[in-house]
Amino acid sequence: MASNKPAPEAPSRFNPGYGTEPGGDFTTEFTADFTGEFTTEFTGEFGNDFRADGNGEPERGWDEWNPTEESVRPVRGRHRVAKQRNGLARSSTVLGVGVIAAVGAGGMASAQSKPPVSISVPDSISDNLPDAKSLPGVGSLFSDESEPDKAEIAAASAPLTTAGLTTAEAEQGATDAGEALRARILQQAEQQQDAADAEAKAAQEKEAAEKAAAEAKKQQDEAEAKAAAEKKKAEEEAKKKAEAARLAKLAASYAIPTFSYTITSTYGQAGSMWSSGYHTGLDFAAPTGTPIKAVHGGTIKSAGLAGSYGYRTVLELEDGTEIWYCHQSSIGVSAGQKVTTGETIGRVGATGNVTGPHLHLEVHTADGTGIDPMAWLRGKGLNI
Missing domain, CATH: 1.20.5 (Single alpha-helices involved in coiled-coils or other helix-helix interfaces)
Incomplete structure (x- = not known):
């Protein structure tokens, strides 16, 4: 079971008998002045006649020491500290370095939190500064032949707020x-x-x-x-x-074939009176003996009796068209005779297959095809 006996007390400078024992002690004396010089003195013999093997003085009894405000005196000025081998003396140095580091860190922290302070150089110092060209190794960097442009000097000396300004904006006064x-x-x-x-x-x-x-x-x-x-x-x-x-x-x-007439039958008119079943010409009803005229100049192709047509005269024109004059009472021309427009070639009659005196007029093209006489006469400018 562990003992509650108090540990032996190390020699202390606060002991009244400390340093008066024979043999002296080994002390380190230093003077903490402004220059930081330390003074070391050696007094007495090493070991203070104290031997751990028991060959020295008999072991003394140790009493418990409880320091109080009256027993502890403040250390001022020149004092002594016992040199120990356990590095306790060096701990004060480490403590001092830690204090300095803490103060430095605090200063840096406070410097970061504080606003920047402008630093100005007095005119007396700035005026006495040497010219940059006169400094050794610096003057060669400047060329005497080319001077810095005023715009470059202005740009270099301009505040940071002018970054990005163009020359035109700077000339207009923008800052x-x-x-x-x-x-x-x-x-x-x-x-x-x-x-x-x-x-x-x-x-x-x-x-x-x-x-x-x-x-x-x-x-x-x-x-x-x-x-x-x-x-x-x-x-x-x-x-x-x-x-x-x-x-x-x-x-x-061209001339109308007769006058004092009435149109009684037209071309294509159907009826049983005609053998073909329809009328093949144009009938001009007029009194017997009414003159019949040549519609155009041409040659008499035939003239004489022609069956149901009675007395018929055929007039051939220059283009080959044939004009048939039928049912005449008398013929006034003969075949091969030349006639002119409006010349009398016969008379109206009732010969052949007729119901009364009239001129039956037919028109045939050069190929023998019968066409409407009324349309052909009107095409020649005659009003029938």
């Missing part, structure tokens, strides 16, 4: 990068607005131009259509006039 950026943004916005306005104006002008062009084209088309209609109308009128002139000319060269 703050934020204000310059704001001015650039406003200028860019104004330019974009101007571009948008110009684009809108161009679009309006384009739309107005297209509308005006469309209106002009519409008016032009209307004018052209009107002119074309008028031209067409004029052409039609001219054509009608030309046709009328042609018919008038033809009428002068």
Whole structure:
């Protein structure tokens, strides 16, 4: 079981008998002055006549020492500290270094939290500073031939707030990068607005131009259509006039086969009176003996009795067309005779298969095909 006997007390300078025993002690004396010099003195013999093997003085009894405010005197000025081998003396040095480190760390922390302090150099010092060119090894870095540009000096000496400023902005008096950026943004916005306005104006002008062009084209088309209609109308009128002139000319060269007549039967009229089942010519009913005329100049191809046609005269025109005059009471020409327009070639009669006196007129083309006599006569400018 562990003993509660107090541990032996180490020699202490606070013991009244400390340092008076024979043999002296080994002490380290230092003087803590401003220069930090230490003084070491050696007194007495090593060991203080104290031997651990028991060969020295008999072991003394140790009493428990409890330091109090009265028993502990403050250490001031020059004092002594017992040198020990356990590194207790060096601990004070470590403590001092820790205090210095703590103070330094505190200073750094406080320096980081405090606002920056401007440092200015007095004019008396700045005026006495040597020229940079006169310093050894520095003057060669400067060229006498080229001096620094004023703009470069101004840019180098400008505050950080002027970073990003252009030369034009600097010349206009801009000194703050934020204000310059704001001015650039406003200028860019104004330019974009101007571009948008110009684009809108161009679009309006384009739309107005297209509308005006469309209106002009519409008016032009209307004018052209009107002119074309008028031209067409004029052409039609001219054509009608030309046709009328042609018919008038033809009428002068063609004549109606008889006069004082009445149209009683037309071409293609159906009926049992005709052997073919339909009428093949045009009937001019007139009194017997009414003169029959040549419709156009030509040659008499035949003249004589022709069965159901009675007395018939065939007139051949220059283009080969044949005009048949039938049911005549008398014939006034003979075959091979030349006749002119309007010349009398016979008389109206009732010979052949008839119901009364009339002129049966037929028209045949050069190939012998029968056609409508009324249409052919009207085509020659004659009004039947």
